[in-house]
Amino acid sequence: xxxxxxxxxxxxxxxxxxxxxxxxxxxxxxxxxxxxxxxxxxxxxxxxxxxxxxxxxxxxxxxxxxxxxxxxxxxxxxxxxxxxxxxxxxxxxxxxxxxxxxxxxxxxxxxxxxxxxxxxxxxxxxxxxxxxxxxxxxxxxxxxxxxxxxxxxxxxxxxxxxxxxxxxxxxxxxxxxxxxxxxxxxxxxxxxxxxxxxxxxxxxxxxxxxxxxxxxxxxxxxxxxxxxxxxxxxxxxxxxxxxxxxxxxxxxxxxxxxxxxxxxxxxxxxxxxxxxxxxxxxxxxxxxxxxxxxxxxxxxxxxxxxxxxxxxxxxxxxxxxxxxxxxxxxxxxxxxxxxxxxxxxxxxxxxxxxxxxxxxxxxxxxxxxxxxxxxxxxxxxxxxxxxxxxxxxxxxxxxxxxxxxxxxxxxxxxxxxxxxxxxxxxxxxxxxxxxxxxxxxxxxxxxxxxxxxxxxxxxxxxxxxxxxxxxxxxxxxxx
Amino acid sequence: xxxxxxxxxxxxxxxxxxxxxxxxxxxxxxxxxxxxxxxxxxxxxxxxxxxxxxxxxxxxxxxxxxxxxxxxxxxxxxxxxxxxxxxxxxxxxxxxxxxxxxxxxxxxxxxxxxxxxxxxxxxxxxxxxxxxxxxxxxxxxxxxxxxxxxxxxxxxxxxxxxxxxxxxxxxxxxxxxx
Numbered sequence: 001x002x003x004x005x006x007x008x009x010x011x012x013x014x015x016x017x018x019x020x021x022x023x024x025x026x027x028x029x030x031x032x033x034x035x036x037x038x039x040x041x042x043x044x045x046x047x048x049x050x051x052x053x054x055x056x057x058x059x060x061x062x063x064x065x066x067x068x069x070x071x072x073x074x075x076x077x078x079x080x081x082x083x084x085x086x087x088x089x090x091x092x093x094x095x096x097x098x099x100x101x102x103x104x105x106x107x108x109x110x111x112x113x114x115x116x117x118x119x120x121x122x123x124x125x126x127x128x129x130x131x132x133x134x135x136x137x138x139x140x141x142x143x144x145x146x147x148x149x150x151x152x153x154x155x156x157x158x159x160x161x162x163x164x165x166x167x168x169x170x171x172x173x174x175x176x177x178x179x180x181x182x183x184x185x186x187x188x189x190x191x192x193x194x195x196x197x198x199x200x201x202x203x204x205x206x207x208x209x210x211x212x213x214x215x216x217x218x219x220x221x222x223x224x225x226x227x228x229x230x231x232x233x234x235x236x237x238x239x240x241x242x243x244x245x246x247x248x249x250x251x252x253x254x255x256x257x258x259x260x261x262x263x264x265x266x267x268x269x270x271x272x273x274x275x276x277x278x279x280x281x282x283x284x285x286x287x288x289x290x291x292x293x294x295x296x297x298x299x300x301x302x303x304x305x306x307x308x309x310x311x312x313x314x315x316x317x318x319x320x321x322x323x324x325x326x327x328x329x330x331x332x333x334x335x336x337x338x339x340x341x342x343x344x345x346x347x348x349x350x351x352x353x354x355x356x357x358x359x360x361x362x363x364x365x366x367x368x369x370x371x372x373x374x375x376x377x378x379x380x381x382x383x384x385x386x387x388x389x390x391x392x393x394x395x396x397x398x399x400x401x402x403x404x405x406x407x408x409x410x411x412x413x414x415x416x417x418x419x420x421x422x423x424x425x426x427x428x429x430x431x432x433x434x435x436x437x438x439x440x441x442x443x444x445x446x447x448x449x450x451x452x453x454x455x456x457x458x459x460x461x462x463x464x465x466x467x468x469x470x471x472x473x474x475x476x477x478x479x
Numbered sequence: 480x481x482x483x484x485x486x487x488x489x490x491x492x493x494x495x496x497x498x499x500x501x502x503x504x505x506x507x508x509x510x511x512x513x514x515x516x517x518x519x520x521x522x523x524x525x526x527x528x529x530x531x532x533x534x535x536x537x538x539x540x541x542x543x544x545x546x547x548x549x550x551x552x553x554x555x556x557x558x559x560x561x562x563x564x565x566x567x568x569x570x571x572x573x574x575x576x577x578x579x580x581x582x583x584x585x586x587x588x589x590x591x592x593x594x595x596x597x598x599x600x601x602x603x604x605x606x607x608x609x610x611x612x613x614x615x616x617x618x619x620x621x622x623x624x625x626x627x628x629x630x631x632x633x634x635x636x637x638x639x640x641x642x643x644x645x646x647x648x649x650x651x652x653x654x655x656x657x
Contacts, residue, residue: 439527442628445609446529446537453605 003240004374005159005228006407010200011326011353012164015286015293020168022297023310025071025099029301029338031091032083036134036342037063043091049075052102054277056126057091065136065341066126069102070279070299071095082333084323084343093301105274110183115145118187125277127268131155131166131232131261132324134342137268144258145188151257152190153241154181154265156197156204157225157232160325163345165282166262168295170197170204173266174211176273178220180265183272185219188258192219195262196241200227229327230405234259236374248375248401263344283339285311289319289348298339304346305335314348322347326354327406328419358415369408369418375401379408379418386425391432394425402426518546524565528557529608530630532582537608545570556582557629588644589627590634594619596641603633603642624648 033040041058051057051069058067073096081090110118123138154177158166170177181193195212197205205224212220225231225240235246237259244255252259267278279299286293291312298307304321308314321332323343332346347353369379377398385393399422408418522542533554535541544550545566552566553575560577567574577584592603592612599617611627614620622633624647634642 435526438628439525441626442527442529442609443522443538445611445626446527446539449608449610450537 003226003228003231003236004372004376004407005230005236005405006372006410007227008161008229008327008410010164010227011162011286012167012200015164015284015295016168016171018292018294020172020282020295020297021310023299023302023306025095025097025299026302026306027095027097028076029069029071029093029095029299030081030083030303031057031067031069031093031301032081032085032338032340033058033064033067033089033091034083034085035065035067035128035300035340036085036132037065037128037136038085039063040089041065041067043078045075045078045091047075047077051075051093052100054102054279056277057093060123060126060136063135063139065128065134065278066124067091067300068126068277068279069093070301072098072100082337084330084332084337084340087333090338103275105276108272108275110186110272113186115187115189118183119145121271122187122268125271127264127271127278128341129261130263130267130281130341130344132342132344134340137260137264140258140260141184141187144190144253147253149188149190149253149256149258150192151242152181152184152188152193153238153252153257153259154193154195154262155232155234155237155259156195156201156208156262157237158201159198159227159229159232160327161229162286162325162347163284164286165284165295165344167201167204168284169263169266169282170201171207174204174207175214176266176269177208177262178211178215178217178265179272180268181220181260182215182217183268184260184265190258192221194221194223194241196223196225196237198227198231199224230374230403230407233374233403233405235403248398278341281339281341281343283307283343284345285348286345287319287322287348288350288353289314289316291315300339300341302339303335304332304337304339307339307346308335308348316348316350319348319350320354322349322354327410328404357417360416361414363414363416366413368411368413372407372411374405374407375403377401379422382425383416383418383421386421389428391429394429399426399429514546518542520569521545521566524558524562524569525555526558526562526628528628528630529632530557530628531608531632532556534581551578553578554581556584557587559584587647588629589624589647590622590629590631590642591624591645592620592622593641593643594621596639598639598641600638602636602638606633606636608632 039062041064042061043058045057052072055069056066057069060066073094076092076094078091080087119138119142127137128134129137156166156170185193195208209222212222223241231237231240238252238257239245242255242257246252246255270276280297282295282297284295285307290308294311296307296310321335322329323332324330324345329347363380365380373379382397382399385397402422404419404423406419412418522539525538525542527538529537533541535544545552552563555562556577563577564574597619599619601614601616604612604614609626609628611623612620
């Protein structure tokens, strides 16, 4: 099948000059209950509680993973704070700097565990998809296991400009990725593992290939893909590797594959090697707005300002803070926003990095957007439907299949912010759906209420009749 | 032209009229438009607040009144312009603004009982059209916010005015809809 997308300038070389830098743990950490998946975890600590490194502080629920304290110290408060996905409830921990572990580091004997037990281990460790979606890894693996997938697809494509945290990880910690993948293979029951990497990362490909050779595991294969945005998105990647297209309303296990990010695999490796839950991640700090662009390893909850300090501070005064890359990234409220499991890149963009868009002009129906759309949609038609608020039209043109990659925006000669419109339309449709659901529920409750009132009235009437008959028997004359 | 030709023409047309009339009459009785189906379709477009601002005791009775041609489509303040437009499209009528006589459209709110002031009189329980209030005589009551439609019908029966209409809490914590 044809691979659709854009060949873009990656802007990845500057952060990859040096090694991954550790960020010193800050005095105060802010752990968002919603780490990026759209649902909030349930706190299991109260303000004033003492925590140690690895203590559980929030339990997973739905699309939210469990959270663990990345430092030792005291819980200061559970309150609303700015976070990468907008303000939300966060657990704030004062770091005492002693880094006392809750339990001593010890390897897990994962080879002796069955799939179910491994999934439980991964769930308890709060491991989330580090590619950006932060969906619970254990849930995804469990669904894949239930579907009986054959292929574990490790995503090292990293196709979006500016982001290179996975590249750095593959160069420096390839053996971890392979170990984590072996655990995931055992957990899902998949028979083989493909590690997909784009061809603009020769060092990473070499490192991963040598790690695979070193383990001498015949189930592994390294697949080199062309550097094309957005090939690293789940559905396009599965299609590129397996040749099987994921249905628009479906997901990869339907075609026998489950996708995991390489960084997620490395986190699983750390879990089985040291027994450490997910408490840190690698973040790319880049852009012309920072002195020394680099990939840094930061504990979850570290404010972005500490990442910038670890990279030599700001190089410009007027920078935009963007979470993610230049195409799908979102604007951050500022540098007090903390690192979450879903934050892969902080782009400190100056006007030179991301020129402002030209003013929007009307659509000329050139069709360029349809040529690049990796989901095979017609963005120009979706745009018309979105402007008209036409729910039926949005559904007919497949709004649900849009992966919000931003390719259509990039090529649009009229500078129409298509992806933003689609995102807003999606939010509106979702709210309307919630409203419809509420109305249906209210209707059912109203009908039950009416029925109950009618039954009560009927029962009262019968009781009244019976009483009158009894009274009538005693006094037949009546009035 | 003779009389027989005229008679034949009259006879043919009369026979045609009789046959077609018969078919039409039969079709009209067999395929009568179901008034209940129309009521259902109207009801599905109403917001199901059950607030009775339309002067009917709920959304379904209002839908029935619209179907009978007794009430106009501009009586639903909670539904606002969107509901009027949807009704107008369904019934092939001109949309018009909601009649301010029946109330004004505003952001949805939910009832909140001030639990310190509630005396447990239970008068609000039957007033709630969707049974969203939990309570029993001489026990404190509370509103299940997720079920409350914001109809305000519980406000009037409360003898101590302990029910307030408040902004609903965000339905899904976490993701802000920008």
